[in-house]
Amino acid sequence: MTQPTHTPAPWTYEIDKCGMINFRIYERGGLVADVYHSEKNARLIAAAPDLLEALEGLFNSSDVTLSDESAEVWKNAKLAIAKARG
Numbered sequence: 001m002t003q004p005t006h007t008p009a010p011w012t013y014e015i016d017k018c019g020m021i022n023f024r025i026y027e028r029g030g031l032v033a034d035v036y037h038s039e040k041n042a043r044l045i046a047a048a049p050d051l052l053e054a055l056e057g058l059f060n061s062s063d064v065t066l067s068d069e070s071a072e073v074w075k076n077a078k079l080a081i082a083k084a085r086g
Helices: 039-060 071-085
Strands: 012-015 022-027 030-036
Touching: 012 039, 022 039, 030 039, 039 071
Parallel strands: none
Antiparallel strands: 012 022, 022 030
16 A cells, blocks of 8 residues: 655745734645644644654664663654654
8 A cells, every 4th residue: 555645845834814813834836724823833734744754764764773761752753653644
């Protein structure tokens, strides 16, 4: 089975044209999402593709050394990737 794909990065956000406290998330081809009343959520959503790519890059890096202390962190990162990929 092929992995589902998301709308490619980069994603950006801006306040809506009406001047209300609503944010629109965009990618190169158009609108991804509307976010109401929360710039923090808009920033997080706009960063999602970059965060996913960074996490996957860590897992694919040969420089990463897992230790007992970091096992839970890596487990949570792997779960976050799975959640994003579906």
